[in-house]
Amino acid sequence: MDSLGSLAVFVQVAQTRSFTAAARVLGVSSSAVGKSIARMEERLGVRSFHRSTRSITLTGEGALFLERSRRILLEIEAAERELTDARVAPRGKLRISVPQVRGLLMPVLSDFMRAYPDIELDVDFSDRMVDVIEEGFDAVIRTGKPEDSRLMARHLGHYQLVLVATPGYFQQHGTPLLPQHLSGHACLRHKFCATGQLEPWPLRRALDEVEPTLRTPLVSTTIESLNHVVHEGLGIACLPDYMVHQAVREGRLQRVLDDYLEHRGSFWMLWPSSRHASAKLRVFIDHMCAQLFPAGAVV
DSSP states (O other): OOHHHHHHHHHHHHHHTOHHHHHHHHTSOHHHHHHHHHHHHHHHTSOOEEEOSSOEEEOHHHHHHHHHHHHHHHHHHHHHHHHHHHTSOOOEEEEEEEOSOHHHHHHHHHHHHHHOTTEEEEEEEOOSOOOTTTTTOSEEEEESOOOOTTEEEEEEEEEOEEEEEOHHHHHHHOOOOSGGGGGGSEEEEEBOTTTOOBOOOOBOOOTTOOOOOOEEEEEESOHHHHHHHHHTTSOEEEEEHHHHHHHHHTTSSEEEOGGGBOOOEEEEEEEETTSOOOHHHHHHHHHHHHHSSOTTOOO
């Protein structure tokens, strides 16, 4: 057998801990497996297995070689699948998890469905930090810088938090000109579902300046509910600019205290680094990167 074939034999023996079982999987004789391992060990000048009448175990050198051999075979498998995928239209189920910002995501997901009708989307709307690998997601979209070394990441776009209310609310209650003025207003607050803590409003203050005490007639674990209530003229909310930019442009909402806000957030696409990026996953990643925050879009 050639070197690549020897790698496949070696990995199979390491996984089954048996020449006979490996031969059965590979469809060859036990003697052929034994000879392949012997030639490989002779070529490398090391023993890869400890052999006894009852068991086969990896040597220290064999364990190191196994790790690299698996990576090589996975890369070859991935290359072969890429060539195969290139000949057929993307299809199959794609399981994804995305934040609960339907207004931002659903138009882009709907366009994806029209562009790729043979791909079945299984969408989990959740703000919790899902375990991408353990829970079996093909990809997730999340805010914040990714820190999991097991995941590949691609940046989707930036957003900012802004303070908004209706012009009618400001006519009735006054327009805050300084962060301290917020203490006299109805402040609609977002609460993190996982921790139960209120999301801080990113207000810039002097070192000796006390954070204003905010009156909160509504606390919610979803920002979409805050968006609904703020449109009803019931208070001031801190919301992402992509959620309110149309209402601000049309005059239905008004931004305040822009000069006192310090925030810049990011959306990221994450997927398992150990998983071959299938055609359906590649087109999904490319679509979301191009359409979620298109170049030149005004927010």
